[in-house]
Amino acid sequence: MALSTEESGRLAALLSGQDERVTTRWTEIVTSSLRGRLSQAELRRQVQDLHRAIITTGEQGTIDLSAESAGELRAALSELSRGRARQGFSATETTVSIFALKDVLAELVQETGGPNALQDFVAFSKLVDEMGLFTFESFVRTRESLIADQAEQLLELSTPVVKLWEGVVAVPLVGTLDSARAQVVMERLLQTLVDTSSPYAIIDITGVPAVDTQVAQHILKTVVAARLMGADCIISGIRPQIAQTIVALGIEFGDIATKASLADALRHVLRLNGVETARRQPRRDA
Amino acid sequence: MERVPILKIGDILLVSIQLDMSDQTAVALQEDLAERIVATGCHGVIIDITALDIVDSFVGRMLSTIASISKVLDAETVVVGMRPAVAITLVELGLSLNGIRTALNVERGMELIAAAHADELDYQLDDDPDAETARP
Numbered sequence: 001m002a003l004s005t006e007e008s009g010r011l012a013a014l015l016s017g018q019d020e021r022v023t024t025r026w027t028e029i030v031t032s033s034l035r036g037r038l039s040q041a042e043l044r045r046q047v048q049d050l051h052r053a054i055i056t057t058g059e060q061g062t063i064d065l066s067a068e069s070a071g072e073l074r075a076a077l078s079e080l081s082r083g084r085a086r087q088g089f090s091a092t093e094t095t096v097s098i099f100a101l102k103d104v105l106a107e108l109v110q111e112t113g114g115p116n117a118l119q120d121f122v123a124f125s126k127l128v129d130e131m132g133l134f135t136f137e138s139f140v141r142t143r144e145s146l147i148a149d150q151a152e153q154l155l156e157l158s159t160p161v162v163k164l165w166e167g168v169v170a171v172p173l174v175g176t177l178d179s180a181r182a183q184v185v186m187e188r189l190l191q192t193l194v195d196t197s198s199p200y201a202i203i204d205i206t207g208v209p210a211v212d213t214q215v216a217q218h219i220l221k222t223v224v225a226a227r228l229m230g231a232d233c234i235i236s237g238i239r240p241q242i243a244q245t246i247v248a249l250g251i252e253f254g255d256i257a258t259k260a261s262l263a264d265a266l267r268h269v270l271r272l273n274g275v276e277t278a279r280r281q282p283r284r285d286a
Numbered sequence: 287m288e289r290v291p292i293l294k295i296g297d298i299l300l301v302s303i304q305l306d307m308s309d310q311t312a313v314a315l316q317e318d319l320a321e322r323i324v325a326t327g328c329h330g331v332i333i334d335i336t337a338l339d340i341v342d343s344f345v346g347r348m349l350s351t352i353a354s355i356s357k358v359l360d361a362e363t364v365v366v367g368m369r370p371a372v373a374i375t376l377v378e379l380g381l382s383l384n385g386i387r388t389a390l391n392v393e394r395g396m397e398l399i400a401a402a403h404a405d406e407l408d409y410q411l412d413d414d415p416d417a418e419t420a421r422p
Contacts, residue, residue: 190370197390225373230366230388230395 003063007123010116012058014108015051022104023047029100034093046083046097049076065130077131078138085142094139098132159185161192168200168269169193170262172237174207182218189222193231200272201226202265206237216251223256234258236265290315292322298330298399299323299361300392304337312348316355323359330399331356334392336367346381353386362402363387366395 003011015022026047031040053076060069077098084094102125109121154175164170171189175181189201203219205211223233236259238246246253259265287310293300299322301315319331333349335341353363366389376383389395 186374187370190373193390194370197394199390199394221374221377224382225370225377228373228376228383228388229368229370230364230390 003058003123003127005061007120008058008061008063010120011063011124011127012055014105014112015058016055018108019051022108023051025104025107026051026100029103030097033096033100034089037089038087043097046080050080050098050101053077063127065127065134073131074134077135081135081139082142085139085146091136091139095132095136098128098135101131102128155181155184159188161188163196163198164202164266165270167196167198167273168202168266169196169198170202170204170265172204172207172262176210177208177215177218179214179218182215182222186218186222186225190225190229193226193229199231200269201231201233202262202269203233203235204237204262204265205235205242206239206262208242211242211245211251213249213251216246216249216253220253220256232257234265234268236260236262287311287314289318292318294322294326294328295396297328297403298332298396299326299328300332300334302334302337307345307348312344315348316352319352320355320359323356323361329361329403330396331361331363332392332395332399333363333365334367335365335372336369336391338372339369341368341372341376343379343381346376346383349383349386362399364389364395364398366390366392 023044027040027044030043030047031038034043050073053073054063057063057070057073062069063073064070065074080097081094084097105124105128106121109117109124114120159171159173159181162170162172169189169192171185173185177185189203192198193201203222205219208215219235223235226233234257235253238258238260257265257268259268288305290301290303290305290311292315293302299319301319305311307315322328323331331352333352335345335349338345349365356363364387365383368388387398389398
């Protein structure tokens, strides 16, 4: 879909002829749709950029958004949608900035009149639609890359294994536990057990918002793997609602020790150690 | 045929598996170990599998058999040094190595056997106060 050379010329002439008025009206419409979340000056600058890009492209001949000549226009559109996506605007709020041009054009065409007015307006609005779609797509692309980046960061950040005591390590789990994260947690925990030769690990699930059968399965697998290696796991930080869910779902933790808080779990581990040392004490004296 | 060496450290026999186990080596190891337990009167067997990349059902069964044999001869078996990757694979396969005690490394394994054996010594102490002097 492209505008013919004459149509492009007329569009460029229309826009550049009433330079000031177009940008002012355009900015007005966009401002009202965004309810003051961006400053007037900022919006005006964005609108002017777009305005200039359309005119420059139009003066070169046909406006075809997919052609090479429209590179500047495309850049301006992606710049706008990238900015909006990062600032947390919705898709509607972003594309409305483009569709506002249609209202401006409608007013202009109505005033100028002429034999081709209707035909021109239909062609112009098709172009605006295309620009809107392009903006929307780059908006979605930016959002998706943001989400992918964040997911990666989350995976790196989310699984610290901390040493609580001599021979006791803890994994404070925060956030939803999916298969990928559970795998990372499991590997990191087991590796830390080997590296520090700690016989006890505490898995703290205070920060896990919900425990379903799948999450429980992941935790159980980690515990069994740790046992195979010769370390014991204690699950702590079970909130009241979680305890109810676990029972309602019929999840069986078997002989795995579960504690309400991390402090309880640490005390439990220390007592296990304490009992051992207390038993050894009289022998040493003897 | 290659044989797995069995080392005696104090009251413990240490078996470090460094090669891929075949049927023959497994049977030979079982025979050797049984003989050594009887000959030395040791009360603990530590099997070190740090060097093993793969623990499949065959190795799992071999470990279980060794544990059972040792049990009959009154020796505690501890498998030590299982790698994280091996443990994860075993869990995924659903093999749980029932009846086998595990420890993170040889040192921990020795502690485990010493702790288990200490109980027996304590009972002896209760019976016979003179035994105290016999122990270092």
